[in-house]
Structures are given as structure tokens and as C-alpha cells.
Amino acid sequence: MDKVALVVGARGVIGTNLVEHLSSLPDWRVIGLSRRGGVDVPGRVRHVAVDLLDPDDTRAQLAGLSEVTHVFYVAYQDRPTWAELVAPNLAMLVNVVDAIEPVARGLRHVSLMQGYKVYGAHLGPFKTPAREDDPPHLPPEFNVDQQRFLEDRQQGKAWTWSALRPSVVGGVALGNPMNLAVGIAVYASMSKELGVPLRFPGKPGAYDALLELTDAGLLAKATVWAATAPAAANQAFNITNGDLFRWNELWPKLGAWFGLEVAPPLQLSLTDVMADKEPLWKEMQARHGLAATSFAEVSSWPFADFVFGWDYDFFADSSKARRVGFHEYVDTEQMFYDIFTDLRRRRIIQ
CATH class of the missing domain: 3.40.50.720 (NAD(P)-binding Rossmann-like Domain)
Structure with a gap:
């Protein structure tokens, strides 16, 4: 068992299914982060309660997680307006990376969960099928800011990143x-x-x-694939059911x-x-x-x-993931x- 996953946002629809999938695989151990914590599964899953908006608490709770090899970031905080979403959702990701990078010397990958907001789908009619290389729209958009942060942070580092873009998740x-x-x-x-x-x-x-739509179980499989397949490194992928x-x-x-x-x-x-x-x-x-x-x-x-x-x-067009191997x-x-x-x-x- 040589891979240790840190699932950030482990209690939502996406996080719950990701924890279940990872813990079913023979070569993974899982640490789940959430505000509420959870019930540990000895030898397989450990839960940690943390306030990701508090950088001090995040550093304190993650200080001992030196064994982490893969970060799966699926956390989300809702706010009343699109502009208000940016600050908290970017801050949580930054706090996690700031806390884990210095202690997890064997860090291999940071996975980011996004969505069709990247394409402006939440604003009204958008170009379909949406593709990963479509041009951006006028901000604010926290998904874009999060990916830009990872791209900049990864420069010169041994770890890679990926971004998953599901439709509405079932x-x-x-x-x-x-x-x-x-x-x-x-x-x-x-x-x-x-x-x-x-x-x-x-x-x-x-x-x-x-x-x-995107099935949560399928999304979990795709997330692990993108985090471990060398051909998927440092890229974004639309992930859908396929129909x-x-x-x-x-x-x-x-x-x-x-x-x-x-x-x-x-x-x-x-x-x-x-x-x-x-x-x-x-x-x-x-x-x-x-x-x-x-x-x-x-x-x-x-x-x-x-x-x-x-x-x-x-x-969206999900053929890129299929071409690369999913x-x-x-x-x-x-x-x-x-x-x-x-x-x-x-x-x-x-």
C-alpha cells in the first residue's frame, strides 16, 4: 500500500463516493477532510475535522500528514452570488496546498474538482458541446482561479495536477x-x-x-485515473456518463x-x-x-x-478523456x- 489519498471535502456527494472508491482499492489508504469529520474505518479510512477557511487550523490539522501522496480537492462553499464564491473557495484550496506541501515530501499529484461554470454554463446558453480548450469568459469564476493557482504553484515541482469537469453529479x-x-x-x-x-x-x-449528467461512481473512477495516469498529467478533462x-x-x-x-x-x-x-x-x-x-x-x-x-x-465533449485512456x-x-x-x-x- 504505497498511495495515501487526502480527500478534501469528504462528506459531499462527490467526496463520499471518492472515499468509497479509493478505500475499495488494494493499494490506497484514505484520509478525509471535512468540517464535520466522520467515522474512521481502521486501516483504510481516517477522518479529520478541519475549518479550511482558517489557515492556522488547516496547518495544525494537516501538520502530521507526511504520508500523503495524492490530494483530491472536492470541497465547496456556497455563497449568494458568483462573485462571493471566489474568495472562500480559492482560499480553501490555497490553505490546503500551503499546509500539505511542506510536510508531504512524497506528494505526487493534486486533483481539482471543477464543473461547467468554467464554460459559463451557469450564466445562460453556452457553446455546446463545451470543450476543455474553449476560451474563458469574463470573471468572476472561482474554478478558473483555482486552476490558475495550481498551474502557477506546480511550476518546477515534482507533483502534477489534474482538473475534472463533471456535469451535474448523481x-x-x-x-x-x-x-x-x-x-x-x-x-x-x-x-x-x-x-x-x-x-x-x-x-x-x-x-x-x-x-x-455524471454518475458519482464514474466520476470517482475518472478522478483516480487522472491522478495516476502519466498521460493525464497537468490537464483538464470533461467527465460525463457518455449519453x-x-x-x-x-x-x-x-x-x-x-x-x-x-x-x-x-x-x-x-x-x-x-x-x-x-x-x-x-x-x-x-x-x-x-x-x-x-x-x-x-x-x-x-x-x-x-x-x-x-x-x-x-x-460537453468528453472525448478527450477517452482519447487519453478513460x-x-x-x-x-x-x-x-x-x-x-x-x-x-x-x-x-x-
């Missing part, structure tokens, strides 16, 4: 603000409980737009999984209509013997509204079914 990690699949599952479960059909709640044009879909075809199938009829789309804000639904959630838990998850843990309504508001095509594929429809099945197994939904 996976199970409760308490995460960017979890579309869990939001759909809870929305569908409540629709069934209330005896109403499942309606697509987004903008009318969003129902017909061409989209793609495209439109909600107008997929949405009725998701409704059928829950045994629901699908009525015509009706634009509404899930953030608003779910504001009074916590009592209903508690009633459903009691009636159906569900796990005692708080409504806040399964609430990702602003993010769901954001995604369902994309009334423009939203996809060939995994996930069927997006099956990804949703697998996530729903996992939520049902955990008794999060009925």
Missing part, C-alpha cells in the same frame, strides 16, 4: 446542497403521498433541452418508477412549494417507517430549481433507478 449523500437525484426522489414521493401526478416543474423550454437525454423522454420513465402518472409540465418553484412540507415529511416517515432524516437533509430545492431552469442545451460509461436512466433503489434500501423514501 449520487446519494444527504445534507448536500447540490443533490438533484435526491430532490427528485423526495418530490416524487410527496406527489405520490398527496395523490397528485408528477409534473416537471422547470421552465417550459427546459423540458425539451438536451442534457447530460444525452431530454427530460421530455426521461421524466415519464422516472414517474413510472414511482408508480406515478405524469401530467403536463407546470412551471413552479420547488423552493416555494416545499417551504411548508416538513410536517408532511414527518408524517410520511411515521406512516411508512422511514429513517429519521431531517427535512433539511433531503432538501436541495434551490439547486433543483436551478437545474430545471436550464432551457438551453447543457452538455473509457467508463454509465446509462443515465439506470443511474437514476440505482439511486432511487439505494434511497429505498436506506429507508429514506418508501
